[in-house]
Amino acid sequence: MQLKKWLSLIGVVAVVIGLAGCSKNMDVKVETVSFSQAPVTLTLEGSVSSLTVVNVIPKLSGKIVTTPLVKGQEVQAGEVVAKVDDSIYRRQVQTARYATSAVAAPVTPKVDPAEQAKLANWYNLGAISRVEYDRLMRQAAVAAVPVTAGTGTAALSSSVEAAQAMLANAVIVSPIAGRITAVADNPSLAIAGKVLATIQQISPLVVSVTVPENYIKTLGDAWHKGGLHIDIMNPSGKTEPGRLTYLTTVKDPSTGTFVAKITFTNADKSFSPGELCYVRLSTERQAPQLTVSKKAVQTKDSGDFVYIVNDKGIVDTRAVLTGDTVAGRVVILDGLQAGERVVSDPPASLQIGMKVKTR
Structure with missing residues (x-):
């Protein structure tokens, strides 16, 4: 009985060891990653931005008497977007104009009565002729006009112009057509020199994407010689055609990628600055691409990954950035290098x- 018990235990241990041995030497099929030439169909994530962004900054302070601006509001170039209470400036203009009119009014020369009596006495005594009397009276009249009148008029005219300029600043217009993307904490109050709102142009827009190095030559040729098709897609599924307007020739040393910019009309205004989108670039021109079997790519919450096998037959995982799937093979944009071995159907x-046998 005791012998049977020990034999049973030995059998169980043998089974466990056998299973462990099998798990450590699992037979898996691998493929060696390599570049192959194929037409480009590349989908990249991009960020939408505006070509023109302006801040609306009032030139004077006061209560805004028009409807307060709100985020998301669309405006046209030259449209009055806000008006500051201008009552105080209107009064300043009226006061300055009144003062200017009073100073600029014609001055009737008045000769000093004593001077006039003296000249009349000289004339009556025959000391001066009538001609001399009239000349001396004219001189006395000119001398009676204040010499500071012209200076006062100029100063008051400047005051009128300054008041009118302040009055004009009470009306705030949008310099561009676009969408309000930010407003001040209190949009009912204008503060001189402080941003009241930010307006971003929404047509056209531009998308920035990073392109892997091995696609640069092909995309550059297709851009300059024709045959490059581009679509921009937002998260809701809306698609709009775009055109490549910039492709850098300088690689970012930290990422090994190149920056491209795609401009599109945003005709129905379904795209907004700051949101993420997808850019699909395609051309019949071929580029060297890393691809793996579709079954090799696994997915979990953290993203896509593949199983790789090192030179010692040990299994590890590698996070990968995947592109499009063509003929059952997935384009690998980042995460793998040519020559690495990937488990094709894990x-x-x-x-x-795990230590595995490869075939």
Whole structure:
């Protein structure tokens, strides 16, 4: 009985060891990653931005008497977007104009009565002729006109112009057509020199994407020689054609990628600055691309990954950035290098750290 018990235990241990041995030496099919020439169909994530952004900054302070601006509101170039209470400035203009009119009014020369009596006495005594009397009276009249009148008129005219300029600043117009994307904490109050609102142009818009190095030559040729098709897609599924307007020739050393900019009309205004979108670039021109079997790509919450096998036959995982799927093969944009071995159809029991046999 005791012997049977020990034999049973030995059998169980043998089974466990056998299973462990099998798991460590699982037979898996691998493929070696390499570049292959194929027509380009590339989908990249991009960020939408505006070509023109302006801040609306009042030139004077006061209560805004028009409807307060709100985020998302669309405006046209030259449209009055706000008006500051201008009553105080209107009064200043009226006061300055009145003062100017009073100073500029014709001055009737008045000769000093004593001077007039003296000249009349000289004339009556025959000391001066009538001609001399008239000349001396004219001189006395000119001398009676204040010499500061012209200076006062100029100063008051400047005051009128300054008041009118302030009055004009009470009306705030939009310099561009676009959408209000930000407003002040209190949009009912204008503060001179402080941003009241931000307006961004929404047509056209531009999308910036980073392009892997191995696609640059092909996309550049298609751009300059024709045959490059571009679509921009937003998260809601709306699609609009675009055109490549910029492709840098300088690689970002930290990412190994190149920046491209695509401009599009945004005809129905379904795209907004600041949102993410997808850019699909396609051309019949071929480019060297890394691809793996569609079954090799696994997905979990953190994203796509593949199982790789090192030179010692040990399994590990590698996060990958995937592109489009063409003829059952997935384009790998980042995460793998040519020459690495990938498990092409990983079994569900495959785990990191396992030692496997490859075929």
